[in-house]
Amino acid sequence: MSETAEARLAAFVRRRSEADFRALYHALTPGMLGLAMRLCGGERASAEDIVQESWFRAVERMDRFEAPGSVVRWLNGFVVRCWSEARRATIREEATDAAVLDTLAPPDASAWSESPVLLQAVYSLPEGYRAVLVLHDVEGFTHAEIAERLGIDEGTSKSQLSRARRKLRERLSVSMENRE
């Protein structure tokens, strides 16, 4: 998959044809959209806006993509940055107080009504918690990568993750109790 994606990207950079872009788009957009959906708490319209903007930025910079490298990882970096900018989710040190973050409203419950329990619990996390947890525990980003893409420092990323995990446990406990 990854080799194919890189070959497709190289073909598009070389020829700039729509056919090459269409192949690249169809191969990679589902992964980008999946990430955007998780960051957006399941809000599809917002996620698709982020993917659209991510493609713009990626195409503008495609001739600067340095192989060898993961095209998927590179594109996902645009998704995270676009999400961060769109949501103004600059998770600064002074905003990491759990009480402050807990005041943020969870997303519309209708967005995750058909999702499994764990995903619902992730979606219900405050935005700042959700972002770090999704990037670290779901996507496999390092704290250094998260810090760079969200404009925070690594210490903030680590403390956010710790709080996010505790909050996720709480949400899952509540969810399971409600089921019993």
Add this chain to the structure above:
Amino acid sequence: MMSGTDLDEWTPDEANALAALRTPADPSPDLYGRVRAAFGRRGAFEKPGRRWLVPLAVAAAIVLAYVAGLRAAADPVSVSGPQYAFFLLNRPEARWPDSVSQAQIVEEFRLWAQPLAVSGRLALGDELAGQRRLVDLTSVRTGDPAEGLSGFFVVTAPDDSAAVELARTLPHVRQGGVVAVQRLLAR
């Protein structure tokens, strides 16, 4: 499922369950169309360097035409009549075929401009280069380079209909571009 003793760490099962959330999502059918439409406006589906082909050709042709015009100035031709501005407007769908070289495009514009320069009917013309800035009282924005003006000419023509006919002969128009024709206010 979430049974770790340390609340900050996941058990292997918990970590696997979270990693399993990394699933793709099918985009809406219209998303590609939205991306495609915006890319077309930004000129993304063009080989690097071809975006400015037409304005560069206009500039080169005007230089060549003026050289011819200056030679002709030794025997100036008396030309009277109103002056018209031809504004060459970019259009995303207007493209020169890839088979046409830059030199061929310059030659097309030179062939159009040179007779006008020689006869004294070409008063002015140039490429519009660099970033286009959209300015109002409170902001300055950068315009989309794929839209707006790419160049202009000022020519002398007997009347409005003659100016329109002359504009129709521009290579820019033959390739699908649009030219705005307006008479200059006589002073």
